[in-house]
Amino acid sequence: MTVLAYVRVSTEDQSTDAQRHSIAELHNVEHWYADEATSGATKALNRPGFADLFKFARKGDTLIVSAIDRLGRDTIDLLETVEALKAKGVAVVSMREGFDLSSPIGKAMLTMLAAVAELERSNIKARQMAGIARARATGQKLGAPKKIDxxxxxxxxxxxxxxxxxxxxxxxxxxxxxxxxxxxxxxxxxxxx
Missing domain, CATH: 1.10.10 (Arc Repressor Mutant, subunit A)
Known part of the structure; x- marks a missing residue:
């Protein structure tokens, strides 16, 4: 049995250091995989680091993530990712949520948490669009400032x-x-x- 860890950040100005530290404090990780400056909206298997992890993972391995949103933000993709790992015999443990995502209870919790996370993203997008509409209504210019006169x-x-x-x-x-x-x-x- 091998302990694997996966870390991901969405932008170049973020670092995986905090995720690595929190995982390393509690787990003896043998193989680390990372995707940096990669959106959670990108399907897990389309991310280079996760694709490498998936190729390497074997039956009996355990994958540690700092939080489920590191695997993905879309409920369906998240469930498919966990199911694909489970089909290979890989257990998935999320430190923040504190449970094995590949167990029946873990899967139920995963579904609920992923749905809540997706709802929150939808709410953020709705607030963003409302802000844009408000800015347009007041005549405020949108977008980056012009580079030319x-x-x-x-x-x-x-x-x-x-x-x-x-x-x-x-x-x-x-x-x-x-x-x-x-x-x-x-x-x-x-x-x-």
Missing amino acids: DVAVSDWRRASKATIQETANQFGISIAAVKRACASNAISTVEEE
């Missing part, structure tokens, strides 16, 4: 009598960006032949 681009093009390509080269921007800048400032983007 449309007026400067269109004024330079007009003053220089430059083509769209020449303007793009001058400002180091795409042809589409020049066209948008000029369109927002009512300059014709039709190239003379």
